[in-house]
Amino acid sequence: MLHLRLITPAEKTDDVVRLIEGTIGTAHLCVFPGAARDPAGDVVLCDVAREAGDELLGELKGIGLDASGSIAVENVDLSLSRRADEAEARAPGESADAVLWERLIEATHEESTLSVTYLAFITLATMIAACGVVLDNAVLIVGAMAVGPEFGPLAGVSTAVVRRRPRLALRSVVALLTGFAVAMAVTVGFSFFMDAVGLFSEGRLEADRPQTGFVYAPDWLSFVVAVLAGAAGTLSLTSAKSGALVGVAISVTTIPAAANAAVALSYGDAVQTWGSTRQLLLNLLGITLAGTLTLLAQKHFWAGQHERLHERSGG
Incomplete structure (x- = not known):
C-alpha cells in the first residue's frame, strides 16, 4: 500500500x-x-x-x-x-509489478544530477577498477562495479525517452558523459602517479590477464549481458522489490572498461584503449536499449491494467 x-x-x-x-x-x-x-x-x-x-x-x-x-x-x-x-x-494486477511513473522520474532525476558526490563516486570507482585491471584482480573489479553510480543516468535516458522528457534526457546524458570524462581523465593522472611510484607498470598491463582481459575484448556476449542487466536494473527501479540493483551493478563492465581505457591511454596502448572504449560504448548502448524497451513494455502492460481499473469502477 x-x-x-x-x-x-x-x-x-x-x-x-x-x-x-x-x-x-x-x-x-x-x-x-x-x-x-x-x-x-x-x-x-x-x-x-x-x-x-x-x-x-x-x-x-x-x-x-x-x-x-x-x-x-x-x-x-x-x-x-x-x-x-x-x-x-x-x-487489478500485482503490487510488485506496478509502476509509479512520477516516482521513477523523481528517482532518475535525482540520480542524474551532476553533483560533486556523483563525480566523486564515479571517479573513485574508476580508480579502483584501474588497480583491478593492472593487478588482474577480479575482486577489485567487482568492487568498482558496485561503487559506480552510472546506472542512474542510464535509467534517466530510458525514462526520458519513454515519458518524453527532453530535459531529463539532456540532464542524464550530460551527467553520463561528463562523469566518465572526468573519471577517465583523473584515472590517467592516477596511472601516471602509480607508475612513478612503481605500483603500476606497462608490463603488467600488457601481460596475459585471464581475470580482467575481457574488459578490452568486447563481443556479442558482452552486449547480451548488458541488455539483460539493463532490463533487470530497470525492473528493479520500477518494482517494489528493488534488491536486484546491486547485482545489476556488478554484472556490466562500464566502469572497468573506462578504467582500462584510461590506464592504456597513459601508456600509449592504442589497441587496449580502443578495445576498452568499444566495450564501454557497447555496454552503455545495451543497457539504455534494454531499459527503454522494458519501460515501453511496462507502459503498455499497465495501460491495459488501467483500462480494467476504469471498467471495474464503472468509468
Whole structure:
C-alpha cells in the first residue's frame, strides 16, 4: 500500500475526495478541514493500493493539486487492516509489478544530477577498477562495479525517452558523459602517479590477464549481458522489490572498461584503449536499449491494467 498526504485548497477538497472515493483500491480516507497552514488549506489522507497509485496520482495532478497544494507519497511497510486487504484485492494486477511513473522520474532525476558526490563516486570507482585491471584482480573489479553510480543516468535516458522528457534526457546524458570524462581523465593522472611510484607498470598491463582481459575484448556476449542487466536494473527501479540493483551493478563492465581505457591511454596502448572504449560504448548502448524497451513494455502492460481499473469502477 501507499500512503498519500495531500494539502488541498478548500475549493478543491471536494474534487479530491471524489477522485479518491472513485478510485478502486483506496482505503482509510481522512479529511481535516483547515488543518494546513503552508500552503493554507485542508489536509486529506488516504491509503491506495500500489497498483492503482499511478492512476490516482495522475488524476490529482490533472486537477492541478501539485501546483496549488501538495502531494506526498510514502510506502506503507505494514498495514494491519481488513479494509486495506480488500482494497488491494480489488485493484487489478500485482503490487510488485506496478509502476509509479512520477516516482521513477523523481528517482532518475535525482540520480542524474551532476553533483560533486556523483563525480566523486564515479571517479573513485574508476580508480579502483584501474588497480583491478593492472593487478588482474577480479575482486577489485567487482568492487568498482558496485561503487559506480552510472546506472542512474542510464535509467534517466530510458525514462526520458519513454515519458518524453527532453530535459531529463539532456540532464542524464550530460551527467553520463561528463562523469566518465572526468573519471577517465583523473584515472590517467592516477596511472601516471602509480607508475612513478612503481605500483603500476606497462608490463603488467600488457601481460596475459585471464581475470580482467575481457574488459578490452568486447563481443556479442558482452552486449547480451548488458541488455539483460539493463532490463533487470530497470525492473528493479520500477518494482517494489528493488534488491536486484546491486547485482545489476556488478554484472556490466562500464566502469572497468573506462578504467582500462584510461590506464592504456597513459601508456600509449592504442589497441587496449580502443578495445576498452568499444566495450564501454557497447555496454552503455545495451543497457539504455534494454531499459527503454522494458519501460515501453511496462507502459503498455499497465495501460491495459488501467483500462480494467476504469471498467471495474464503472468509468
